[in-house]
Amino acid sequence: MNQVKTIAPISIEDLKKYFTDKTITYIIDYTNSTIKGQKLLTYLSNLDIPCDIVFTYKEEEEELLKDYLNFQMICNIPELESCVVQLLLEYKGLAEQKRYETFIESNKQIIELWISKLNSLTLYNMYIINAEEFKSFVRQFPIDETTDLIGVNFVSLLKREDFYDFYLDLDPSTMKFYKKYFEEYMFKGKNMYAYWATPNNPLFILTYGIAQGWAQKENQGASDVASV
Numbered sequence: 001m002n003q004v005k006t007i008a009p010i011s012i013e014d015l016k017k018y019f020t021d022k023t024i025t026y027i028i029d030y031t032n033s034t035i036k037g038q039k040l041l042t043y044l045s046n047l048d049i050p051c052d053i054v055f056t057y058k059e060e061e062e063e064l065l066k067d068y069l070n071f072q073m074i075c076n077i078p079e080l081e082s083c084v085v086q087l088l089l090e091y092k093g094l095a096e097q098k099r100y101e102t103f104i105e106s107n108k109q110i111i112e113l114w115i116s117k118l119n120s121l122t123l124y125n126m127y128i129i130n131a132e133e134f135k136s137f138v139r140q141f142p143i144d145e146t147t148d149l150i151g152v153n154f155v156s157l158l159k160r161e162d163f164y165d166f167y168l169d170l171d172p173s174t175m176k177f178y179k180k181y182f183e184e185y186m187f188k189g190k191n192m193y194a195y196w197a198t199p200n201n202p203l204f205i206l207t208y209g210i211a212q213g214w215a216q217k218e219n220q221g222a223s224d225v226a227s228v
Contacts, residue, residue, distance in 0.1 A: 001025055008033040008040055010047075018049055026051040030060055038067045045075040052078050062103050069110045072149040074156060074188045081156055085163050088115065092169045110151060116174045117154045118166060123175055124182050124192060125207050144176040147186070155187055155195040164202055 005027045006014050018024045028044075030036065030053050035043055041064075044051055055061040061083065068080045089095035091104055091111055104111060123141060126134040157163045185191045197204055 003027050005029065008035050008043060015047075015049075024050065028053045029056075030054065030064065031056040036060075037064065038071065040064070041067060041071050041075050041077075042073065044077065045071075045073040050076075053080065055079075062100075065103070066107055066110075068153060069107065069114065070150055072152055074152055076156055081153075081160060082162075084114070084153075085157060085160060085166075087111065088118070088166055091115065092166065094165055094168055112174075114151050114154050116176060117151065117178065117181070118157070119170055119172075120175045120178055121158075121192075121196065122167065122170060122203065123177060124196065125203050127177075127182055128193060128196075129207060129210065138177055141175050141177045143179055145179045147180050149186070152187065155192070158195045159198050159200060161200040164200070167203060 002021060002024045003026075004014050004017060004024055007029050010026060010028075014026070018026075026049060028040075028051060030040075033040065053064070055064075065080060065083050065087075068075070068077070069084070083100075086095060086097070087100040087104060088111070090098060090100055092115075120141075123138045127138045129135075180186055181192055183191075187195060197208075199205070
């Protein structure tokens with residue numbers, strides 16, 4: 001992997017490098033960039049190139065982290081994803097290190113929204129099994145038909161192996177049947193399954209195995225009936 005250290009906006013000359021070398025990742029110096037905050041996130045989301053951000057000051061990191069938590073477009077930035085994993089684990093009491101205590105206190109509402117959506121993915125994990133018993137169970141939870149994409153980057157955490165300790169502590173009272181999220185192509189033209197079905201997701205791997213066994217059981221039952 002080749003790294004290009006730059007500021008934002010990225011120069012045309014540096015951008016051209018990616019079109020001849022797809023191994024390039026852009027490392028953006030936040031402090032010296034001339035676009036920041038949500039404008040920077042929008043810029044990077046639209047570019048959709050491999051990139052990451054480095055910060056000089058914690059205040060800058062937390063400033064952009066707040067914007068990221070509220071952002072409504074998918075934007076793959078590993079450093080921000082890592083920060084969110086840490087603060088979510090802190091919020092749930094699952095992290096040894098404490099980095100974001102003050103930040104969490106100041107941003108509880110948006111953090112709790114992320115937690116509700118992420119906790120609810122355990123319902124989605126059952127909903128994708130092709131069995132009415134599971135689907136009926138999921139529908140018993142409060143239905144939320146929002147199409148609001150505030151905090152949409154919760155799906156960006158699902159590819160990260162270090163995220164899944166999050167599910168060691170679950171509060172069922174925060175879970176909802178997010179109907180649109182679970183059933184429609186809400187995420188940059190993709191559905192939830194495109195993000196959930198990753199080899200780093202132990203919940204999906206387990207459920208996939210259960211679903212395969214369930215399908216075999218159903219097929220065996222059908223064969224038994226046919227043979228009568």
